[in-house]
Structure formats: structure tokens, C-alpha cells
Amino acid sequence: MTQEQPQKQQPQRPPQYRISKGLYLLAAGVMALWVFVTFFFRNPYTQAVTNDFYDKHPYDETSVWVLVLVIIPMMGLAAYVSWVRRKRG
Numbered sequence: 001m002t003q004e005q006p007q008k009q010q011p012q013r014p015p016q017y018r019i020s021k022g023l024y025l026l027a028a029g030v031m032a033l034w035v036f037v038t039f040f041f042r043n044p045y046t047q048a049v050t051n052d053f054y055d056k057h058p059y060d061e062t063s064v065w066v067l068v069l070v071i072i073p074m075m076g077l078a079a080y081v082s083w084v085r086r087k088r089g
Contacts, residue, residue: 022082 020086026079
């Protein structure tokens with residue numbers, strides 16, 4: 001009787017997913033914007049020390065409306081355009 005030697009199977013590599021450089025830059029931009037808004041735009045530490053939580057704002061209302069009506073829709077448009085370009089080719 002001959003013993004069959006088990007065939008050596010090469011381990012399968014997990015699938016590799018490529019993340020584009022633009023996605024890294026977008027994530028870095030979102031994180032930078034979050035840090036700016038949290039620590040400089042709102043500045044919760046100053047509000048905590050002076051005990052004037054949201055009573056006094058270091059910014060005017062116009063900047064908030066520009067953020068809501070201009071900057072956030074532009075980010076959405078940029079994401080949509082990037083998605084359409086990626087879908088085409």
C-alpha cells in the first residue's frame with residue numbers, strides 16, 4: 001500500500017481593498033474641521049471656565065449660516081462628483 005501525501009495548499013490571501021488618496025485626504029479634512037470647530041470655533045473650555053455656556057458666542061450668526069448653507073452642501077457636492085467619476089471609470 002502506498003500512502004498518499006496530502007497536497008500542499010497555498011494559503012489564500014485575503015482580498016486587498018485599495019483606498020484612494022483622495023479618501024484619505026477627505027478623512028483628514030473632516031477630522032481637521034472637527035478639531036477646529038470643537039476647540040476653536042466653539043471653544044468649550046472658555047465657556048466652562050467663564051460659566052457662560054452658550055450665552056455668549058465668539059462667532060456671529062452669519063458664519064453659522066455660511067457653514068450650513070454653503071460649506072456643507074459643497075462637501076456633499078464634492079462627494080457626489082467624486083462618486084460619479086469613480087463609477088464611470
